[in-house]
Amino acid sequence: MAAKYIIALDQGTTSSRAVLFDEQGEIKGIAQKEFAQIFPQSGWVEHDPQEILKTQLSVLSQLINEQGISEKEIVALGITNQRETAVVWDRNTGIPVYNAIVWQDKRTAYICEELKQQGLEDYVRQNTGLVIDSYFSATKVRWILDHVAGAKEKASRGELIFGTIDTWLLWNMTAGKVHATDITNASRTMLYNIKTLQWDEKLLKALDIPSTMLPEVKPSAHTYGSTNVNGVSINICGIAGDQQAALFGQACFEPGMAKNTYGTGCFMLMNTGSTLQLSKHGLLTTIAWSLDGEVEYALEGSVFIAGAAVQWLRDGLHLIDQSKDSEYFASKALGPNEVYVVPAFAGLGAPYWDMYARGAIFGLTRDTGKDHIVKATLESLAYQTKDVLTAMEEDSGIPLKALRVDGGASANNMLMQFQADILNTPVERPIVIESTATGAAYLAGIEAGLWKKSQITNNRKIERSFTPAMPEEERAKLYNGWKKAVQRTMKWID
Ligand SMILES: Nc1ncnc2c1ncn2[C@@H]1O[C@H](COP(=O)(O)OP(=O)(O)O)[C@@H](O)[C@H]1O
Numbered sequence: 001m002a003a004k005y006i007i008a009l010d011q012g013t014t015s016s017r018a019v020l021f022d023e024q025g026e027i028k029g030i031a032q033k034e035f036a037q038i039f040p041q042s043g044w045v046e047h048d049p050q051e052i053l054k055t056q057l058s059v060l061s062q063l064i065n066e067q068g069i070s071e072k073e074i075v076a077l078g079i080t081n082q083r084e085t086a087v088v089w090d091r092n093t094g095i096p097v098y099n100a101i102v103w104q105d106k107r108t109a110y111i112c113e114e115l116k117q118q119g120l121e122d123y124v125r126q127n128t129g130l131v132i133d134s135y136f137s138a139t140k141v142r143w144i145l146d147h148v149a150g151a152k153e154k155a156s157r158g159e160l161i162f163g164t165i166d167t168w169l170l171w172n173m174t175a176g177k178v179h180a181t182d183i184t185n186a187s188r189t190m191l192y193n194i195k196t197l198q199w200d201e202k203l204l205k206a207l208d209i210p211s212t213m214l215p216e217v218k219p220s221a222h223t224y225g226s227t228n229v230n231g232v233s234i235n236i237c238g239i240a241g242d243q244q245a246a247l248f249g250q251a252c253f254e255p256g257m258a259k260n261t262y263g264t265g266c267f268m269l270m271n272t273g274s275t276l277q278l279s280k281h282g283l284l285t286t287i288a289w290s291l292d293g294e295v296e297y298a299l300e301g302s303v304f305i306a307g308a309a310v311q312w313l314r315d316g317l318h319l320i321d322q323s324k325d326s327e328y329f330a331s332k333a334l335g336p337n338e339v340y341v342v343p344a345f346a347g348l349g350a351p352y353w354d355m356y357a358r359g360a361i362f363g364l365t366r367d368t369g370k371d372h373i374v375k376a377t378l379e380s381l382a383y384q385t386k387d388v389l390t391a392m393e394e395d396s397g398i399p400l401k402a403l404r405v406d407g408g409a410s411a412n413n414m415l416m417q418f419q420a421d422i423l424n425t426p427v428e429r430p431i432v433i434e435s436t437a438t439g440a441a442y443l444a445g446i447e448a449g450l451w452k453k454s455q456i457t458n459n460r461k462i463e464r465s466f467t468p469a470m471p472e473e474e475r476a477k478l479y480n481g482w483k484k485a486v487q488r489t490m491k492w493i494d
């Protein structure tokens, strides 16, 4: 009998990955390629959409070749992606009119101020579950229409279309036949009404974005169309934003279950079931997934810079050669040196929402060395997570029993122990930290009839639990220092 595989395409902020799953839901192989981060001006972050497409398709081919499988054995593909990042392209030529404006990009802060001045803050909160921030796609689309010559006119003639990265990949992989997105990605645009489950006309009008630009919104498990892989037609059966896919992949199916993904940013999501719960403590409300005709919601704490701060140690400061070396240098930091790094390189997300905060290092003394800065940078991931978890516990009224972690930086044992210590909550790391790809594969596998949701719960195995061991007094003292440091970075630029 022929083997059956599912491949998840995981298009992240720093790399494109393809991950092969066998019929039992186990990972058999991964292919990965990094791509260029483009920083044209301070606070701007772009990607080349063609490079995204090229790296994503090339890792798919590489995976198939390296694993020696036949295209005919691939039952379905799932797509998961960095969210919010916006691409606008010409529906006739397929050519983007501008680079993809990445979720971390701050150039549209002024458009956000205009929306606030129009009194839309409460409307946005109630209807999209989001806060007005340059993080989301809406103002990025407006910026492209305003700044690319002729774009506004072409858009009003219906010639330009918009998509988040899932939509860009899907459109290209279906040879321009399918212009669609899934509901989780739609919920990150600040243009989608999560109550009515429609594009929001009031916000489209406020931003003057023609509705002809928008993709069709479909469930996360859905047969979107087929793609030609080396002459074989394969169905694309699942799409979800990467953080929602990770929530699914970590089997957080019951209300109150939460995961935290340590990638470029850090994203904690808590399942709230079919209840659309608005946060009183600076969290977002977002769609977790839509499956079998049911929409489920989540509360989310989005931290913009996490692993990216470790990349900054590597590529910006050249303090380390590889991200994983951060653990070694941090463990060498001696003494009671209490240095804090606040990596507010792209402003601050949850729960502060300050587009004007910028990064800083505090507490430097004559004996501060490289090791202390590396350690403080790692600790900043854990402190930011504590800020978010505190908000989540206040919103839900339920203390979290254990935090399920995943993503690249969750491999760092020192960070995970510090995380458990500073939260005073156990941290559980599964054997498979590729939860994002797992979630996307399962959504596709469920739609294709290969798997059931319950198999994810059964397949999930804990590799290591980190138990809190820090005395309360020390925890309180350290965290107070962090809060003080954060306050001093806020509203830094005008
Ligand atoms: N051992 C480690 N310690 C600390 N950070 C790490 C480690 N391994 C990877 N990282 C960081 O994790 C991020 C990569 O994680 P990944 O989940 O692949 O991110 P993304 O999907 O956002 O591209 C990078 O920013 C990298 O610096």
Ligand SMILES: O=P(O)(O)OC[C@H](O)CO
Pocket (backbone or CB within 6 Å): 011, 012, 013, 014, 081, 082, 083, 084, 103, 241, 242, 243, 263, 264, 265, 302
């Ligand atoms: O690429 P990641 O894994 O850092 O995820 C990015 C998020 O989806 C942004 O909201």
